[in-house]
Amino acid sequence: MVQLLWLIPALPLAGFLILALIGARLPRRLAAVVGVGSVGLSAALTVCIVVGFLRGLPDHPSYSRMVWSWLAVGGLKVGISFYLDALTLTMMAVITGVGFFIHLYAMEYMAEDAGFSRFFAYMNLFVCAMLILVLADNLLLLYLGWEGVGLCSYLLIGFWYTDPANGYAARKAFVVTRVGDTAMAVGLFLLFDHLGTLQIQDLMIRAQAGWAAGSTLPTVAALLLLGGAVGKSAQLPLQTWLPDAMAGPTPVSALIHAATMVTAGVYLIARTHVLFTLAPTALTVVAIVGAVTLLLAGFSALTQKDIKRVLAYSTISQIGYMFLALGVGAWAAAVFHFMIHAFFKALLFLGAGVVIHAMDGEQDMFKMGGLRREIPLTFWTFLIGSASLAALPLVTSGFYSKDLIIWQAFASVHGGLGLWATALAGAFLTSLYTFRMVFLTFAGPLRTPVGHRPGWAMNIAMVVLAVLSLCAGFLEIPKTLSGGVHFFSGFIQNALPATVLAVSREVYESLFEWISGGTALLGAALIYILILRMPNFTTALVRSSAGGALHRYWFSGWGFDWLYDRVLVRPYVFLAHINRDDIIDSFFDLISWLGGLGHRVLSTTQNGKMRSYAAGLAIGAAVVIGMVVWL
């Protein structure tokens, strides 16, 4: 089965090619079959490969296969070659599985859209690029997928291109992530220059053999790779593109946030974990970036009006958790949270899409309300997703994944009380903004009549994801609860090292779990009181001058857009403006101007008068004779 690995990215690629070449001429039903079916087949194949892989453990923890030689120049040989291990398998299963349900949902969501086949062509290419990214066994192929993901996000965020604002958001996403990509490209050059290969596994072996831990080179290389990861995963300081990326259709947001794109950074760091382990400084930076981001994004999410922007900030915040986990060396926890996050975030976006459809395109939560009775299935699935995001204890998957991170942020040898407290504060914020969103959207009186209601495809997608959001967490249960289940971390340890816990801290485990579980419940209870029992107090708080200023500051995402606009965009536009006639070009303009001048001067001598020609002849002859005689 594993020999068919190449088919997994090839099927969505084939879907893309069919839809891109003849999609406009296909009937919608057929275009949908191609678009959804290609990812569905990939997902089915992935399931088969997962089964085969689990059966092969622990004797065959990895598998690699060269499909094609891509380029061979001097010492550089790069193949279209795939590498499969537990980490890749997890990523692949989430990308194809969650991706398939998002496609299924989109089939109904986009049914009325004029660009139906174009939409599925882009979506298939997106999935294909992400699969190439995670399957690549060398960094160059990974970079191909990396850029492909960037391209597709640009195409899909600006999908409704007739509105200039959407085009702006698409360009912003493209340019901001490109900043990170440049750092990553430099990192690749550095690695190739010093280690002489781009094969990830060879690279890791050579790095471990050749570089001392904590020396400059691995630190610089790891920081450059981190630059790329920060850009793609929308972490500080390159997080500004993600909230604006909401301009795309809702299934696109689901795909970007859950299955593809933003998790690429997490994958990159997990994949090159040896390099990061060699650079403790870089690892600390990863943890701090994650911790600060999760806190800032949490505060911003608390003030948003647009339901999709709340989810966007929550994604930034949750990816922050994954970075925090990576930074403290809790590799399994990061990948586990990635998987659980993909389930509930996809579910939440799909639910938000239903809500937006029901409200006829309205995204402002303050104009919603009372949808609980109108679209009950969506309400219950959305509630499950929210509970999972807020990590309500015991019953949701989010609890098991997030609390693992929060606990290991403290218990890991790289962790500490500061990181733990930040993560805990972030969990409290998560609970606050999640249930604020739920209460504003579904509780209270009905403010706008309901338009569309979801059909079978949307409902199936949401129910499946809701079940996963509830149950997937049982793959990894802390040992304080009924002895614990460690299936997932055991599985991922085939690819990533186990977390090193500080022995002295292990005794506190159950206490810390009580604290973090209680925090989530406390946040939910507090926001229930603030939104539903004491709405006047909340309004007064926002109206007060200090509260209002803070609200505006958080609402604008801590003013990062403002800052970048002043520091980068405006000076650039100003320089472009004063140089609009192109200073360099004026030199070449001078040459052509001189030529024109010569033309004008000489053409006046061509006056057509025979006598002046004769005079010219005489003067010329006189000059020549004069030169011959006297010189």
Next chain:
Amino acid sequence: MITIPTAHALLLAGVLFLLGLMGVMVRRNIIFILLSLEIMLNASGLAFVAAGFHWGRPDGQIMFLFILAMAAAEVSVGLALVLQLYHRIHTLDADQASRMRG
């Protein structure tokens, strides 16, 4: 026999040549331009003859015969052109024939 110094003859030839050149450049009537050209040709012929006499060789007079023949040919072609010109633009003013100006 009184011999005229070669220098005088060359001086006369030079003066005649310049007069002809001035005529070509100054006159507008195309007939007069042709006349001035004849004067220039004759001036150069005179210079050849004077030089031939000075060296005591017949080459100068032979050259003069060539010049005479060429001048006759030139005048016949030139007068034909003048006729054509007059047919086309109904004037003998050379400056009017300036359609080739750049």
